[in-house]
Amino acid sequence: MKILVTGGAGYIGSVAVKELIRKKESVVVIDNLSKGKRELVDKKAEFYKVDLVDKSSLEKVFKKHKFDAVIHFSSYKAVGESMENAVKYSDNIVGMTNLLNIMVKYKVQKIIFSSSAAVYGMPKTKIITESHPLEPINFYGYTKLAMEKTIEWYHKIHNIDYVALRYFNVAGDGGLDYIDPNALNIFPVILEVMSGKRECLTIFGKDYKTKDGTCIRDYVDVNDLVDAHILALRTDYNGALNLGTGKGFSVMELVNEFMRVSGKKFRYKFGLRRAGDPGILVASNRKAKRMLNWNPKKKISDMIKSTFKAYGLDISKKD
Ligand SMILES: NC(=O)c1ccc[n+]([C@@H]2O[C@H](COP(=O)([O-])OP(=O)(O)OC[C@H]3O[C@@H](n4cnc5c(N)ncnc54)[C@H](O)[C@@H]3O)[C@@H](O)[C@H]2O)c1
Known part of the structure; x- marks a missing residue:
């Protein structure tokens, strides 16, 4: 498979890239390096410094490569900062919308999305299932929910298959x-x-x-988390799944x-x-x-x- 990994220079994305390469997949990474580090990206992956908000640079990557799937890790993710700088965090939504629109144009039919337990807000139950109410209490969580909803609609309208993985606390x-x-x-x-x-x-x-x-x-280990993404590439299931232990x-x-x-x-x-x-x-x-x-x-x-x-x-x- 040829897979586009956004945010592949970050903490979780770089581990996923390494594992995909180990499994002999062909990997292209884009990252704006706002937080990620170029040296974390496996040398066998092709790298583009691109911000998802920049539609034309993003499209150049899609023109050059025919992707089978996208794993979308890139996002700003600090809860506190999202409440102080919503303008910056709105890029999470804009960037993902650009990504989905280009996927439609270039007929890329599958996306695995990094969502978060932040979509649930204050827990109403001790153990949280996927059917728990979605009531985020910070702007970061809201961006994740908005993106989940957008993908759900693109699945209905454009048949893009998706799995939204709601991570709990990633560690290791x-x-x-x-x-x-x-x-x-x-x-x-x-x-x-x-x-x-x-x-x-x-x-x-x-x-x-x-x-x-x-x-x-x-707390869920980053290697276990990455395994779930690789399994998700091949599932027929569409929807959200919690990733925790x-x-x-x-x-x-x-x-x-x-x-x-x-x-x-x-x-x-x-x-x-x-x-x-x-x-x-x-x-x-x-x-x-x-x-x-x-x-x-x-x-x-x-x-x-x-x-x-x-x-x-x-x-x-x-x-
Ligand atoms: N780490 C956790 O505990 C945790 C928990 C829940 C959800 N998540 C989600 O998992 C994903 C990966 O998290 P991480 O811990 O690896 O974070 P990270 O900050 O290490 O990686 C995110 C990467 O995205 C890049 N990026 C950000 N905005 C971008 C943009 N507009 N265009 C291109 N690149 C951009 C950054 O440079 C960075 O390399 C994120 O979507 C995050 O919200 C993480």
């Missing part, structure tokens, strides 16, 4: 020694604390109705697991709850397992170990 390293240049997620933040780049981890809230008062999240870890459990796995202690303190942070966010992954025959294998300790390796921290010698 996919073998490319990825260092997050703008660490906002807990894994890279802990690594920054442990490597001395940051003084202390702030745990937001210790009064949630959970076993230890800290938030519970569902179905297991919740509290922030405090995660902190303790980092310390246990590394044998090292690090500083943390408690801060106030962050607005819009739900207490518990855990996926039901039954539908993804059924529709894709997907089977996430990695444990939280695997995700932690691979992240340590990426940051070049030696955890073989315990303190």
